Amino acid sequence: MINDPLFIVVSVACIAVLVILLIGIGGFAKGGDFNRKHANRIMRYRIGAQFVAVILILAFVFFRRMGGA
Template sequence: MTSDPLFLLLAAVMLGVVVILGLGIMNFGKGTEDAAKRSNKFMQWRIAAQFVAVLLILLFLYMRSGG
């Protein structure tokens, strides 16, 4: 499975979601207004990255089922 390029792409996107989430939470903890705006932007990026990850999961499952 680790030699499947789609699986590797999926793993990279999911790792990216975790990194973006961490950056958003760290900025939120600073407490300044500028940090709150940046944190909100990170969370918007996280939603987009999660959408891509879900699509890739569905594609991966479809391809593995013989579709």
Template sequence: MGRDPVFLAAAAAVLLVALILALGIGNFAKGGDAKKSNKLMQWRIIAQFGAVVLIVLFVLIRRGG
């Protein structure tokens, strides 16, 4: 499982979502630019969608479907 490319891609996508979320929270905490917060939220949603697709793909492959 640890060397499965789909698993690694899904794990990387989840880490990317966490990074974008942390950047957004940091920007919000320091009272940063609203446009930057909005752009980070858009990127987070796109990254989350990708992560969910990869996780579902991984589960389907592991189940043999």
């Protein structure tokens, strides 16, 4: 499974979601000017990254069930 390129892409997408989420949580916890300026934008990025990650996960499952990849 680790040699499957789609699995690697899915893993990178999930890690990207985690990083964006941690940046958002860190900014929220710190508060202040950064949070006021960037909180909504960071969470919109997270939602977009999650959408891409879920689509990639579904594609991975689909291709695995079809016997491909």
